[in-house]
Amino acid sequence: MVNYKDLGLVNTREMFAKAIKGGYAIPAFNFNNMEQLQAIVKASAETKSPVILQVSKGARNYANATLLRYLAEGAVAYAKELGWEKPEIVLHLDHGDSFETCKSCIDTGFSSVMIDGSALPYEENIALTKKVVEYAHQFDVTVEAELGVLAGVEDEVASEESHYTKPEEVIDFATRTGCDSLAISIGTSHGAYKFKPEQCTRDPKTGRLVPPPLAFDVLDAVMEKLPGFPIVLHGSSSVPQEYVDMINQYGGKLPDAVGIPEEQLRKAAKSAVCKINIDSDSRLAFTAAVRKVLAEKPAEFDPRKYCGPARDLMEELYKHKIINVLGSDGKA
Ligand SMILES: [Zn+2]
DSSP states (O other), X not given: OBOGGGGTOOOSHHHHHHHHHHTOOEEEEEOOSHHHHHHHHHHXXXXXXXXXXXXXXXXXXXXXXXXXXXXXXXXXXXXXXXTOSSOOEEEEEEEEOSHHHHHHHHTBTOSEEEEOOTXXXXXXXXHHHHHHHHHHHTTTOEEEEEESBOEEEETTEEESSOBOOOGGGHHHHHHHHOOSEEEEOSSOEESSBOSOGGGSEEOTTTOOEEOXXXXXXXXXXXXXHSXXXXXXXXXXXXXXHHHHHHHHHTTOOOTTOBOOOHHHHHHHHTTTEEEEEEOHHHHHHHHHHHHHHHHHOTTOOOHHHHHHHHHHHHHHHHHHIIIIIIOOTTOO
């Protein structure tokens, strides 16, 4: 048993309470390799932003669970080395699919877990979430639950269509499960193809797809039912056109990739939405930078020469999100 406190990590409780009061959101950046982790820690340390290092079950298997525990401990030490005296870093399991997965993460140093029972019938979602909460709270680990279904694909999580969260269920769910935060579905979506072209309109000037707006009425109704309760948005990458263009320019093929416009996320961050998940944008930045180097320098075969620029581009992306979208800079 490794307790996250011994690794220098923190849970989400205090940072969420501060974020709701302060009208900003905490970035939850997914990672699965060293360069991503370096970029996240550097961007957070240099902007003094609390940060959630987020790992899916797939990413945990990819990285190796033992190595991951030391990576998290290393992230805290690296942040201090960068001059961040009291780093506020969370290690969070994204989309935990069972009690066993969540328990295994809690037992190996995670400070926060998500149990995603959103595909289950309502009562089963409650029972599973409650079981995870009871275990997690013994170790002061915070738990995120989910109500409503997001469309899109993310590792093992895939759904054809979304179902908005039903505001009339949230009080009962939060009370009976004891969860610390709640992921809701208001029209965000996993992956780099968040919407089908037929769901969008086209900007006549640029020819680019404009996605349908988020259901802020559903968010407002949830906040009215659960005043001050931490709300989480998944699937909130913006799919920056510059990265998509770069990928396509250098031999990639991502036609009509589309994300959530940043103005909408900025608006959400000012509400009780206190955690915004960003994964695809960093994947796109990484891929764009690697493709560019390999296309321009076909003789290059030192991974540092293409992973280094990828790391730089991700760091720039993370800082942009922290400062210009979430508003979490200077909050830690
Ligand atoms: Zn998600």
